[in-house]
Amino acid sequence: MKSIQMKKLWKMISAGLAGVLAAGMIAGCGGGGDTAKGGDAKVLKVGVTNFADTLEPTQNFFGWVVMRYGLGECLTKFDEKMNVQPWLAEKWEVSDDKLTWTFKIRDNVKFSNGDALTADIVKASIERAFQKNSRAATFFEYDEIRAEGQNLVIRTKKPLPGMPGFLADPLFIIVDTAAENGRDFSKEGPICTGPYEVESFVKERAVMKKNPNYWDGEVPYEKVEIPSIDDPNTRAMSLQSGDVDVAVNIAAGDIDLFKGNNKFHIDEISSLRTVLARLNQAPGRILSDPKVRAALICGCDRETYNNVLLKGTFIPGKAPVPPSLDYGFDQLKDPNAYNPERAAKLLDEAGWKDTDGDGIREKDGKKLQLDFVVYNSRAELPLYAEAAQSDLKKLGFDIKINTVDYNLVDGMGIKGEYDLLISNITTANTGDPEVFLRWYWKTNVNGDNPQNGSGYSNAKFDETMEKLSVEFDKDKRRALIIELQQILLDDGAALFFGYPQTNIVNSVSVAGVKMLPSDYYWITKDIKPAK
Amino acid sequence: MEKKMEFIRQHRLFTFYTVLVLLIVLVALFAPYLTPQDPMEGNMKNVLQTPSSEHLLGTDKLGRDTLSRIIAGTQVSLFMTICLVVLLAVVGLLVGIASGYFGGKVEMVLMRFADMMLAFPGVVLAIAIAGILGGSVVNTILALLVVGWAKYARLVRSLVIKLRHNDFILAAQVNGTRTRDILWRHVLPNILPMVVITGAMDIGTMMMEIAGLSFLGFGAQPPTPEWGLMLNEGRQYIQTAPWLMIYPGLAIFIVVAIFNLWGDSLRDVLDPRQE
Numbered sequence: 001m002k003s004i005q006m007k008k009l010w011k012m013i014s015a016g017l018a019g020v021l022a023a024g025m026i027a028g029c030g031g032g033g034d035t036a037k038g039g040d041a042k043v044l045k046v047g048v049t050n051f052a053d054t055l056e057p058t059q060n061f062f063g064w065v066v067m068r069y070g071l072g073e074c075l076t077k078f079d080e081k082m083n084v085q086p087w088l089a090e091k092w093e094v095s096d097d098k099l100t101w102t103f104k105i106r107d108n109v110k111f112s113n114g115d116a117l118t119a120d121i122v123k124a125s126i127e128r129a130f131q132k133n134s135r136a137a138t139f140f141e142y143d144e145i146r147a148e149g150q151n152l153v154i155r156t157k158k159p160l161p162g163m164p165g166f167l168a169d170p171l172f173i174i175v176d177t178a179a180e181n182g183r184d185f186s187k188e189g190p191i192c193t194g195p196y197e198v199e200s201f202v203k204e205r206a207v208m209k210k211n212p213n214y215w216d217g218e219v220p221y222e223k224v225e226i227p228s229i230d231d232p233n234t235r236a237m238s239l240q241s242g243d244v245d246v247a248v249n250i251a252a253g254d255i256d257l258f259k260g261n262n263k264f265h266i267d268e269i270s271s272l273r274t275v276l277a278r279l280n281q282a283p284g285r286i287l288s289d290p291k292v293r294a295a296l297i298c299g300c301d302r303e304t305y306n307n308v309l310l311k312g313t314f315i316p317g318k319a320p321v322p323p324s325l326d327y328g329f330d331q332l333k334d335p336n337a338y339n340p341e342r343a344a345k346l347l348d349e350a351g352w353k354d355t356d357g358d359g360i361r362e363k364d365g366k367k368l369q370l371d372f373v374v375y376n377s378r379a380e381l382p383l384y385a386e387a388a389q390s391d392l393k394k395l396g397f398d399i400k401i402n403t404v405d406y407n408l409v410d411g412m413g414i415k416g417e418y419d420l421l422i423s424n425i426t427t428a429n430t431g432d433p434e435v436f437l438r439w440y441w442k443t444n445v446n447g448d449n450p451q452n453g454s455g456y457s458n459a460k461f462d463e464t465m466e467k468l469s470v471e472f473d474k475d476k477r478r479a480l481i482i483e484l485q486q487i488l489l490d491d492g493a494a495l496f497f498g499y500p501q502t503n504i505v506n507s508v509s510v511a512g513v514k515m516l517p518s519d520y521y522w523i524t525k526d527i528k529p530a531k
Numbered sequence: 532m533e534k535k536m537e538f539i540r541q542h543r544l545f546t547f548y549t550v551l552v553l554l555i556v557l558v559a560l561f562a563p564y565l566t567p568q569d570p571m572e573g574n575m576k577n578v579l580q581t582p583s584s585e586h587l588l589g590t591d592k593l594g595r596d597t598l599s600r601i602i603a604g605t606q607v608s609l610f611m612t613i614c615l616v617v618l619l620a621v622v623g624l625l626v627g628i629a630s631g632y633f634g635g636k637v638e639m640v641l642m643r644f645a646d647m648m649l650a651f652p653g654v655v656l657a658i659a660i661a662g663i664l665g666g667s668v669v670n671t672i673l674a675l676l677v678v679g680w681a682k683y684a685r686l687v688r689s690l691v692i693k694l695r696h697n698d699f700i701l702a703a704q705v706n707g708t709r710t711r712d713i714l715w716r717h718v719l720p721n722i723l724p725m726v727v728i729t730g731a732m733d734i735g736t737m738m739m740e741i742a743g744l745s746f747l748g749f750g751a752q753p754p755t756p757e758w759g760l761m762l763n764e765g766r767q768y769i770q771t772a773p774w775l776m777i778y779p780g781l782a783i784f785i786v787v788a789i790f791n792l793w794g795d796s797l798r799d800v801l802d803p804r805q806e
């Protein structure tokens with residue numbers, strides 16, 4: 001009997017200790033804010049989110065990571081206003097028939113292994129992208145690519161006004177194809193022209209080292225360590241504790257910790273991204289009824305989600321293209337602005353009524369139940385989903401949130417395995433929204449436009465899209481893009497939640513950290529130790 | 532009455548813990564009437580409010596009252612845990628009695644299965660199963676059931692084997708009692724106390740495992756007010772709104788501690804070997 005009482009005593013003591021420990025941990029986390037260490041002048045540490053399993057630039061969207069890590073470069077790049085600027089190409093021109101583009105490749109560029117960059121290698125590299133990833137053909141199709149001295153000549157099948165912007169997409173990162181014989185790019189990383197080269201890479205942690213042959217000035221750091229910290233909260237804490245010098249995308253819940261703190265610097269801009277829920281409107285789906293879609297959209301109080309729940313770190317959504325890009329955001333009319341009374345009326349009209357009094361509407365014995373696919377590596381996505389779920393519940397929708405791993409989302413989107421699917425998408429990866437609008441809403445005939453897995457199809461939209469794809473005049477392009485957006489809004493094609501401000505936060509021991517609207521350029525040669 | 536008082540006097544601690552357990556059960560049963568505000572619906576204009584007289588434990592990211600959610604969570608957590616433990620005991624009893632009493636090939640097959648399950652690290656396997664099935668309350672219980680039954684089956688089997696060759700069983704067999712009646716009248720009553728004790732002592736652990744799966748996103752899905760899920764939601768605001776983690780954490784801590792202590796004292800009361 002005695003031993004049992006002793007045991008009990010021990011149990012009590014250990015329980016008490018566990019409590020004290022937990023309290024200590026919480027207190028410890030709170031105190032972390034003031035301990036930021038000084039940065040190392042030789043090693044830069046950057047906390048990022050990473051979705052890439054390998055550094056093969058043609059695999060999925062992994063090229064983005066290759067560019068973000070300061071490894072790969074393209075022929076062109078975007079500046080802070082999304083104008084196309086020279087990068088590995090110093091200039092370009094298009095022939096009078098608008099079909100032949102000539103890019104002059106810089107003479108002084110070397111790959112990290114010392115090989116000189118020639119137009120031949122650029123040609124081989126672009127052809128390699130076409131060969132390995134079908135997404136390349138959704139940008140442009142060519143009759144011929146040839147090298148003439150240091151000039152790269154591309155002859156396209158039809159006039160393509162966006163050509164220089166297409167080549168800025170990280171899919172077209174220039175790699176040293178000659179080096180591929182003795183090297184597995186996906187395991188050891190590609191040979192590129194950026195300021196850093198791969199020392200080691202696993203998904204969770206990359207280490208880059210100085211590229212000794214860099215062409216554009218002195219590389220400031222010997223080494224860049226890039227831990228992948230997908231959890232936004234942990235990322236913020238790593239920055240506070242000095243484990244990293246720079247962190248990308250600090251979440252709304254944490255940004256106040258860095259604002260007004262003189263140990264950190266925040267660079268925040270309106271991004272080109274849009275957070276939207278794709279609505280699966282394929283025949284047979286509940287959302288194939290335009291009235292139900294309209295009810296769904298106007299039942300969501302997007303002003304409150306963005307201004308209150310996300311503390312204004314997002315701009316309330318309305319149209320496909322965010323207001324940071326000048327494509328008529330203010331003149332577009334959203335027929336489905338927040339109006340719960342109208343939403344209820346629309347559902348009544350569509351025949352959805354709550355007959356059994358459980359708060360959920362039915363029609364023909366079927367519940368108004370929708371599957372909402374969400375991933376949570378971006379902090380705002382589950383928040384939007386739950387807020388919408390809560391608002392729509394009041395209207396008689398039963399929204400089932402299905403949290404899945406990010407790697408599954410792309411496939412589910414393509415196959416249409418959802419009613420709603422949330423995404424945070426960049427709208428102008430080629431400089432303007434043409435590709436974005438085409439990918440997600442141009443009619444998908446037998447998988448020729450795979451990203452549109454929602455079943456959306458509108459002949460007027462396809463026709464206007466066709467016009468846009470060959471239009472060179474800037475003003476006319478703008479008018480067409482506005483027209484396209486209005487069609488989507490009138491059709492209730494998707495639910496546009498909001499537009500993120502994106503940020504990069506750095507400790508003041510580091511200088512030159514900048515977030516550009518196009519989020520391909522995180523680690524650049526301009527990031528230096530602060531003096 | 533006299534006897535009851537005597538029992539209470541002899542088992543003071545047990546009585547005390549039982550009262551606490553009953554309190555928790557009452558909170559769970561009457562949760563819908565006890566919540567000061569609607570745990571599912573909040574005012575989105577009032578998010579992340581610090582604890583105040585209006586919201587004693589503050590509000591969460593959608594402006595829902597944290598206290599109400601914790602109270603409602605008692606129901607969810609307790610319901611899931613009790614379901615799980617009862618299922619574990621039932622499956623364990625069926626498998627254990629079958630293999631213990633009949634032996635032979637039945638035992639071989641069932642016990643090798645049990646060995647297989649025991650060879651895996653439990654929580655990891657549960658995560659894998661819940662991950663494949665997809666997150667939901669039912670799937671969490673299923674996942675933990677698949678992982679946990681083997682322990683109960685083994686326990687019951689060893690108890691049954693010990694009993695099987697006792698004289699009273701043999702006597703019943705000689706008298707021609709039907710197998711069903713032997714199992715029901717003679718075997719079950721003799722092993723039930725041990726199973727009940729094991730189950731009671733497991734309640735706390737199971738509650739933790741359920742909360743753990745929910746925390747990882749494999750259990751209850753939003754907007755269910757489940758403690759593990761609430762912890763996960765609060766995690767994003769650990770520095771700016773710590774009450775979102777502290778109070779659900781405290782709720783788990785208190786309830787699990789009470790059930791563990793109660794399980795211990797129940798063993799002291801029921802287990803004849805301790806006398």
